[in-house]
Amino acid sequence: MTGGAMTGGAATARRQQAGWQRVLKRFTGDRAAFLGASLILTLVLVAIFAPVLSPFPGDVSEFHTAQRLRPPDAVNWLGTDRMGSDLLSRILFGARITITIAVIAVGTAVLVGVPIGLVAGYYVGWPSNLLMRVSDIFLAVPQIVLAIAIAQTLGPSIENVILALSITYWPFWARLVYAETRSVKNEVFVESAIALGASAPRVMILHILPNIASAIIVRTSIGMGATILTAAALGFLGLGAPPPAPEWGRMIAESREFLPEAWWYATAPGIAIFLVVMGFNLLGDGLRDILDPRIRRAVGRSE
Amino acid sequence: MRRLEMVLSRLAWFVPTMAGLIVIVFLISNVIPTDPVRIMAGENATQEQVEALRVKLGYDKPLAVQLLRHFQDVLSGNLGTSIYTQRPISEDLFKRLPATLELSIAAITVAILLGIPLGVVSALKRNAWIDQVLRVLSVSGLAFAAFWLAMELQFLFSMTLRIAPLNGRISGFGPDPVTGFMTIDSLIQGDWESLRSALAHLCLPALTLALPAAATIVRFSRAGVLEVINSNHVLYQRAMGIPSRLIVWKYVLRNALISTVTQIGLIFGVLLTNAVVVETVFDWPGLGSFAVQSILQSDHKAIIGFTIWTGGLIVAINLLVDIAHSLIDPRGAR
Amino acid sequence: MSAGMTAPDLLTVSDLSLGFRTDAGLARVLDGVNLRLQAGQIMGLVGESGCGKTTLARAVLGILPRHVARIDRGSIRFDGTDLLQADEKILADQVRGRSITFIPQDPFSSFNPVFTIGTQMMEIMRWKSPRRPVGSGSPLFHAYPRARRAADREAVLAMLDAVQLPQPKQILAKYPHEVSGGQRQRLMIAMALLPEPRLVIADEPTTALDVTIQAQILKLLRRLATERNVAVLLTTHDLGTAYEICDGITVMYAGQDVEAAPIDAFFRRPAHPYTNKLLASLPRPDGKVQGIPGEVPNLVRPPMGCRFNPRCDRATDPCRAERPALTAPGPAHAVRCYHPHA
Numbered sequence: 001m002t003g004g005a006m007t008g009g010a011a012t013a014r015r016q017q018a019g020w021q022r023v024l025k026r027f028t029g030d031r032a033a034f035l036g037a038s039l040i041l042t043l044v045l046v047a048i049f050a051p052v053l054s055p056f057p058g059d060v061s062e063f064h065t066a067q068r069l070r071p072p073d074a075v076n077w078l079g080t081d082r083m084g085s086d087l088l089s090r091i092l093f094g095a096r097i098t099i100t101i102a103v104i105a106v107g108t109a110v111l112v113g114v115p116i117g118l119v120a121g122y123y124v125g126w127p128s129n130l131l132m133r134v135s136d137i138f139l140a141v142p143q144i145v146l147a148i149a150i151a152q153t154l155g156p157s158i159e160n161v162i163l164a165l166s167i168t169y170w171p172f173w174a175r176l177v178y179a180e181t182r183s184v185k186n187e188v189f190v191e192s193a194i195a196l197g198a199s200a201p202r203v204m205i206l207h208i209l210p211n212i213a214s215a216i217i218v219r220t221s222i223g224m225g226a227t228i229l230t231a232a233a234l235g236f237l238g239l240g241a242p243p244p245a246p247e248w249g250r251m252i253a254e255s256r257e258f259l260p261e262a263w264w265y266a267t268a269p270g271i272a273i274f275l276v277v278m279g280f281n282l283l284g285d286g287l288r289d290i291l292d293p294r295i296r297r298a299v300g301r302s303e
Numbered sequence: 304m305r306r307l308e309m310v311l312s313r314l315a316w317f318v319p320t321m322a323g324l325i326v327i328v329f330l331i332s333n334v335i336p337t338d339p340v341r342i343m344a345g346e347n348a349t350q351e352q353v354e355a356l357r358v359k360l361g362y363d364k365p366l367a368v369q370l371l372r373h374f375q376d377v378l379s380g381n382l383g384t385s386i387y388t389q390r391p392i393s394e395d396l397f398k399r400l401p402a403t404l405e406l407s408i409a410a411i412t413v414a415i416l417l418g419i420p421l422g423v424v425s426a427l428k429r430n431a432w433i434d435q436v437l438r439v440l441s442v443s444g445l446a447f448a449a450f451w452l453a454m455e456l457q458f459l460f461s462m463t464l465r466i467a468p469l470n471g472r473i474s475g476f477g478p479d480p481v482t483g484f485m486t487i488d489s490l491i492q493g494d495w496e497s498l499r500s501a502l503a504h505l506c507l508p509a510l511t512l513a514l515p516a517a518a519t520i521v522r523f524s525r526a527g528v529l530e531v532i533n534s535n536h537v538l539y540q541r542a543m544g545i546p547s548r549l550i551v552w553k554y555v556l557r558n559a560l561i562s563t564v565t566q567i568g569l570i571f572g573v574l575l576t577n578a579v580v581v582e583t584v585f586d587w588p589g590l591g592s593f594a595v596q597s598i599l600q601s602d603h604k605a606i607i608g609f610t611i612w613t614g615g616l617i618v619a620i621n622l623l624v625d626i627a628h629s630l631i632d633p634r635g636a637r
Numbered sequence: 638m639s640a641g642m643t644a645p646d647l648l649t650v651s652d653l654s655l656g657f658r659t660d661a662g663l664a665r666v667l668d669g670v671n672l673r674l675q676a677g678q679i680m681g682l683v684g685e686s687g688c689g690k691t692t693l694a695r696a697v698l699g700i701l702p703r704h705v706a707r708i709d710r711g712s713i714r715f716d717g718t719d720l721l722q723a724d725e726k727i728l729a730d731q732v733r734g735r736s737i738t739f740i741p742q743d744p745f746s747s748f749n750p751v752f753t754i755g756t757q758m759m760e761i762m763r764w765k766s767p768r769r770p771v772g773s774g775s776p777l778f779h780a781y782p783r784a785r786r787a788a789d790r791e792a793v794l795a796m797l798d799a800v801q802l803p804q805p806k807q808i809l810a811k812y813p814h815e816v817s818g819g820q821r822q823r824l825m826i827a828m829a830l831l832p833e834p835r836l837v838i839a840d841e842p843t844t845a846l847d848v849t850i851q852a853q854i855l856k857l858l859r860r861l862a863t864e865r866n867v868a869v870l871l872t873t874h875d876l877g878t879a880y881e882i883c884d885g886i887t888v889m890y891a892g893q894d895v896e897a898a899p900i901d902a903f904f905r906r907p908a909h910p911y912t913n914k915l916l917a918s919l920p921r922p923d924g925k926v927q928g929i930p931g932e933v934p935n936l937v938r939p940p941m942g943c944r945f946n947p948r949c950d951r952a953t954d955p956c957r958a959e960r961p962a963l964t965a966p967g968p969a970h971a972v973r974c975y976h977p978h979a
Binding site: 535544 | 730735
Binding site: 236267 | 451595
């Protein structure tokens, strides 16, 4: 509205800056997204500083059978497990496993899925259709079922869980990016870039990708939550990191035989999983509201 | 006529999807750089024992031959013999299918009965306290690890309050199997004691599975109602002075329900995912607990059989949802 | 139009000011708007998009977005009653859809896609039929007597015939997506006339249609309205549309009314500088199009005085200080300008 007298470049720059400031302002104004980001930040800090924060850092691998299954008290804030290890310390160290699995598995899935979706969406033809059909088939099966099949074939370890999750989750990003690319491809700015002779990789990376980035970011945040849940389920089934790794899902599985007496044993890692997944879901929801102009508009219209 | 075409094309899509699924499962279990035979044979097996098992299972043949045999086996229903039960895997899966279906259907029914009214209320009372509470609950409902929720419900209702059975499908022998659905079988045999027991055993596992599904449905139906409420046809009816309660409960609801139906397939996928672990916690003798037992036994063939069956189940459900959608939506499915 | 001058107004909008709350602040969408419409008259409400004509139409219908709109002052008198002060229940039951009906801009999205056309038309008849006794009954469990339903259905079929739709019975059984855009707008006109209203508000009724169909629909609307002595308030951004069917025109600019005139005076002796620029911007036979320099103002911080002053080549200091009062350059012709064209 004020851009009439400004030169095109300066006006665009100012508008972009204003756009980012608005996003930032909305972000801090959106309680849900802010809470989600705080939870995730806490997870990262906990993972980094686990040795410092843990009251008993050695308890990840040391056992004190004399102190097994103690309820929460002043020494062991969250109680102890079947080996007498401090549950709080194990949960703090477990954050490392959770974040490693989630970041690498989702990172790989994004790195595989996004280029596939981009290329399949950009070019029209049977290879694109084939790629999308394959990802449809992957999506037809519950992720955990394929992951179980893969992880079981490979044997239980963190690396194999990561591999299993990457193989099963890439189609989510491929599908999304494919659909978004198809819709952006017909926009004027992409067509004009093509008309001006920009090469295909250049168009894809410089013109299409930035425009679908927000959709990818939202999907990635929600995908992190889903991946953590699946990883925990694999751990619960004994397909994750082998003992004595303080993997949250495995801890819950171990606690089963001690219910109902040791109620704290399952509660603590369960709440840890809940908070982390909640963090990613809240962040994803908040980012969707902030970044996705279509939804913003729909909401604006209703008011 | 267009609908019939749509249904036929969806049916036709079922075949290549299943074929693709079989190929992918085969590739996953054979191309991944590991030796399934060695894992199957166990850690203590000698090299000779492994090789003997390899020849016995046909893993020594070229990959293409193996794939072809794999196809033959799957199509003829021959998935091998379970290490755990020593019975054909297909037979085991078939016997366990009703338990999983009964549980899933109960869960999705609860989820729909809970999710749709709450979603509509949430949308109508947009930004009021009840909407805020429901939104927090629906985000939370998707953040639980299902197996953990199952354990906490067991702890609360079975162990502490002692008002629900801890695990299993039924107390005693139960009705004679006809359909395999405990509730239906006891109903048609007039066995009220069994029916009561079956329903009591269903409560906790169905609730565990229903909560995340209900959370999803609340979100979809809320979004669906909001979208319709802001549509031009609602504006038009308001401008023409049609009573607003009638607009909401007759016109808006129908639109929102149709868009929610399209999500049922997706929700069923999430539900079956959770069923794998939840069945284990509740010792529910369905496909999921079969899979977990097979994992513990390193029963590779059983896992493959389970994967194909579950995949087929989901594909079939999506097919049914698509067909149902094309029948209830006069515009035809997408 | 000389007869219209002495007749009492059917609709009088006086000094109506209202704003929308937005992220950037209160947007003053209508600023002291005046409008007069006599029974049986077709009035074009003309202006660029964003000038407030749709908001004015919705204010008359009483369907402004509740949480966002804030009415500051003014009145909307319809047939002697101020609609802004009237009881909401009475408005919904006896005015909206009954004595004032609505033809929406987009006939496609204004039908509910999952109900048949017949269901939606009969829903309107159930509540708004002229044969319905006023008031009474809960909205959800309201009886629809068989005899009235049969009579209403006859009326619907007769009206479909009147709007020149072939095979009326078959059309009622169809879903909205199964008929063409032109047919949908004919249905909308039928639905607007069935309650036998005194005023129809038509919000850009032909914008969504093909050019070839636009003229047919306009002629149909004009003929039916005249036959039935129904007044029409027609918003449009297109002077050609207004010229085709209107008796009079009111021009709005950025939330203010600037000029109102009978149709011939409007095109022959436009007085306001904005009206003149608008007419000059019409495509001419020689193909030249002359735009209006400048931009539509920001409604959160609108210009003082006459809102057109930043783009007006006649603007002087008074224009920037206070909004001009109405003056009458001719019979039934009103303009708000310190420096009108002669």
